[in-house]
Amino acid sequence: xxxxxxxxxxxxxxxxxxxxxxxxxxxxxxxxxxxxxxxxxxxxxxxxxxxxxxxxxxxxxxxxxxxxxxxxxxxxxxxxxxxxxxxxxxxxxxxxxxxxxxxxxxxxxxxxxxxxxxxxxxxxxxxxxxxxxxxxxxxxxxxxxxxxxxxxxxxxxxxxxxxxxxxxxxxxxxxxxxxxxxxxxxxxxxxxxxxxxxxxxxxxxxxxxxxxxxxxxxxxxxxxxxxxxxxxxxxxxxxxxxxxxxxxxxxxxxxxxxxxxxxxxxxxxxxxxxxxxxxxxxxxxxxxxxxxxxxxxxxxxxxxxxxxxxxxxxxxxxxxxxxxxxxxxxxxxxxxxxxxxxxxxxxxxxxxxxxxxxxxxxxxxxxxxxxxxxxxxxxxxxxxxxxxxxxxxxxxxxxxxxxxxxxxxxxxxxxxxxxxxxxxxxxxxxxxxxxxxxxxxxxxxxxxxxxxxxxxxxxxxxxxxxxxxxxxxxxxxxxxxxxxxxxx
Numbered sequence: 001x002x003x004x005x006x007x008x009x010x011x012x013x014x015x016x017x018x019x020x021x022x023x024x025x026x027x028x029x030x031x032x033x034x035x036x037x038x039x040x041x042x043x044x045x046x047x048x049x050x051x052x053x054x055x056x057x058x059x060x061x062x063x064x065x066x067x068x069x070x071x072x073x074x075x076x077x078x079x080x081x082x083x084x085x086x087x088x089x090x091x092x093x094x095x096x097x098x099x100x101x102x103x104x105x106x107x108x109x110x111x112x113x114x115x116x117x118x119x120x121x122x123x124x125x126x127x128x129x130x131x132x133x134x135x136x137x138x139x140x141x142x143x144x145x146x147x148x149x150x151x152x153x154x155x156x157x158x159x160x161x162x163x164x165x166x167x168x169x170x171x172x173x174x175x176x177x178x179x180x181x182x183x184x185x186x187x188x189x190x191x192x193x194x195x196x197x198x199x200x201x202x203x204x205x206x207x208x209x210x211x212x213x214x215x216x217x218x219x220x221x222x223x224x225x226x227x228x229x230x231x232x233x234x235x236x237x238x239x240x241x242x243x244x245x246x247x248x249x250x251x252x253x254x255x256x257x258x259x260x261x262x263x264x265x266x267x268x269x270x271x272x273x274x275x276x277x278x279x280x281x282x283x284x285x286x287x288x289x290x291x292x293x294x295x296x297x298x299x300x301x302x303x304x305x306x307x308x309x310x311x312x313x314x315x316x317x318x319x320x321x322x323x324x325x326x327x328x329x330x331x332x333x334x335x336x337x338x339x340x341x342x343x344x345x346x347x348x349x350x351x352x353x354x355x356x357x358x359x360x361x362x363x364x365x366x367x368x369x370x371x372x373x374x375x376x377x378x379x380x381x382x383x384x385x386x387x388x389x390x391x392x393x394x395x396x397x398x399x400x401x402x403x404x405x406x407x408x409x410x411x412x413x414x415x416x417x418x419x420x421x422x423x424x425x426x427x428x429x430x431x432x433x434x435x436x437x438x439x440x441x442x443x444x445x446x447x448x449x450x451x452x453x454x455x456x457x458x459x460x461x462x463x464x465x466x467x468x469x470x471x472x473x474x475x476x477x478x479x480x481x482x483x484x485x486x487x488x
Contacts, residue, residue, distance in 0.1 A: 042422055045268065047301065048302070056257065058255065061254070062078050065458055066389065073457075077254075086228065091132055097136075097138055097243050101150060102244075104245050104361070109249060115243060119156060136162065137272055139220050139221040144200060145211045146214075147200070164278035173217065198211075223425050234259060247394065250394040251393045272425060297431050299427070309409055319348075325350070327351070327397075329419075330353060332416055333481070343381050351383045353373055354392055358390050367473055368416070368480070406433065408429075418486075
């Protein structure tokens with residue numbers, strides 16, 4: 001106490017000056033915290049680009065559309081294939097899914113109980129084969145960041161299945177304006193699922209304030225992957241689909257790959273488990289490839305996805321090349337500029353976007369896709385909207401085609417800064433090969449059916465349907481993209 005008195009006597013500062021110094025220190029601390037957490041070193045194993053190998057690869061899709069009688073129809077392939085792979089697994093199942101819960105928001109649509117189906121399939125597999133190792137990795141949004149105790153977590157753990165809820169703290173801050181404060185004040189405060197008093201933003205249970213302040217960091221393990229060993233060999237499924245009840249009607253895409261590529265995906269999951277203090281088995285197999293006639297496949301995570309997407313677009317240099325994009329969120333500036341530049345070079349560019357109006361029964365304001373679509377439309381690029389009826393057009397796929405060669409990049413990553421610039425955890429697959437390969441013809445058929453509304457199925461509508469030239473929305477989108485103060 002005497003030391004402080006001596007310092008005060010020597011300084012002879014007014015209360016106003018003390019306050020100013022304290023505010024300056026606080027401001028510098030916040031700025032320093034924000035900058036550090038924006039640029040801090042990534043955990044080992046993230047931002048991964050695997051080897052490009054020849055492999056057997058299959059394209060899958062989920063499609064929702066309005067039939068000629070005006071009824072919403074749903075054709076699902078991905079989830080059923082996921083269940084089949086789990087059933088075929090011999091010694092190991094590693095599942096990493098972002099949304100894995102039963103919540104449907106305020107939606108009045110009839111949803112498939114994906115979470116319970118998947119939970120019971122995993123438990124059944126464990127019961128039939130007690131020696132099989134099963135790891136489930138997911139995002140803490142499913143427990144509202146520790147604010148609730150999900151029943152399916154309890155069931156899985158009771159069956160001897162390890163549930164690893166990703167520790168997002170080591171990831172960089174995508175919303176530094178909030179995270180700079182959160183890391184200084186709140187990150188060490190434990191959550192208590194028994195002490196909830198605030199409304200749950202996703203469900204009916206009460207949650208604590210801690211859940212909300214953690215949510216505002218806008219971090220996520222956004223991956224959607226499955227790795228299993230089957231009698232046909234190691235297989236991986238990488239998709240845009242979530243096994244989440246409220247997402248059961250969404251349109252989505254996926255790739256299934258057989259061979260060492262699955263081990264590459266497993267390697268990326270080991271990094272997530274390590275930073276989350278979980279256990280993940282290590283598998284070593286010989287380096288081999290499928291026949292040279294098969295396409296080549298590469299695993300990409302985080303910013304490695306961004307690099308390859310830009311390379312694919314920027315290397316499209318002339319007429320005769322086609323770029324087809326099907327995307328839930330499109331907002332990243334360099335990608336938008338690259339698409340417009342490709343169009344100016346004579347490349348045929350088509351963009352199919354979700355109108356950003358539906359979110360589990362709630363209505364959204366169209367940001368970011370509608371301001372971005374207006375920009376692309378003014379540049380002369382063909383834009384259409386998915387004809388959503390309460391569900392979402394949740395696909396995330398870039399398809400590049402020429403007469404002889406094609407390329408696909410698809411998976412969990414939206415084309416946004418948060419998804420592509422080492423903030424979220426993301427996994428995509430890149431496939432390159434001859435244009436006549438089945439994986440490319442199937443993906444092309446998927447896009448053409450949606451673009452042209454083939455067979456009387458209403459998958460998409462004209463740009464004019466949701467055209468929005470609002471300057472205010474454009475400015476708002478740019479500010480949200482730049483600051484990170486957004487959910488996209």
